[in-house]
């Protein structure tokens with residue numbers, strides 16, 4: 401029988417999305433004689449500022465996890481970055497392991513562990529799933545905003561699900577990053593930015609792997625404001641792949657100045673908007689078969 405609507409291979413769709421976006425970003429970097437390899441090393445300080453400002457709001461991902469977390473649970477934070485979730489969960493769990501391939505991001509995490517005297521956190525410098533063998537098996541495994549550039553989503557998710565005794569939590573955007581939505585890439589490069597996967601893509605991939613995941617949507621305020629235009633430029637130079645090109649630098653500055661407005665505190669911010677985020681979670685062992 402002919403199917404009226406052909407089935408979608410969501411794993412293939414995921415790969416296609418990521419490849420197209422990466423090719424576009426790599427090409428923009430290559431045009432400046434650079435690679436994207438040390439992207440997070442260059443972004444670490446700016447990301448730290450974003451996290452500090454976001455930390456003034458409630459964190460919907462932490463709220464979701466805390467509903468299920470037990471005090472004697474061990475947790476693995478995959479792609480922990482500068483450690484906002486690791487540090488928050490260390491106060492509620494028996495032990496947290498933070499794993500990330502970027503030494504620059506982990507430097508900030510280590511500083512916080514030290515300054516807050518957290519004795520129940522370990523750090524592993526490595527990527528997932530390659531470094532899974534170095535990480536302890538845990539009760540609860542989490543990963544926030546890490547999947548967007550991960551091409552082999554099936555290996556990531558199988559290792560993720562296979563590494564925890566009880567629960568898996570992912571946190572993702574529901575749409576494109578807000579800096580894509582304000583057309584900065586278009587202003588600088590003159591072409592539409594290729595989209596990255598969102599929560600609905602991972603829900604579909606999980607379904608294809610046999611797992612019916614739970615989804616909780618929460619709304620958050622777009623957090624980031626800037627000291628001045630140079631601070632805003634610092635934030636976007638890497639993600640918009642501007643490099644040293646004077647024309648691109650000027651177009652980014654113009655694009656930002658057109659959209660940023662002074663706040664009552666004298667900072668610069670984009671017009672206020674609410675932003676939906678998704679927590680995707682399931683009980684471990686839900687993925688069927690093997691790769």
Ligand SMILES: C[S@@+](CC[C@H](N)C(=O)[O-])C[C@H]1O[C@@H](n2cnc3c(N)ncnc32)[C@H](O)[C@@H]1O
Nearest residue numbers: 440479480481500501502505527528544545546
């Ligand atoms: C947007 S940051 C998110 C950091 C943190 N989870 C948070 O929400 O604040 C993405 C992080 O994923 C890390 N990352 C990239 N590829 C990874 C991989 N294969 N395995 C684990 N982490 C990865 C990056 O180094 C970076 O620190």
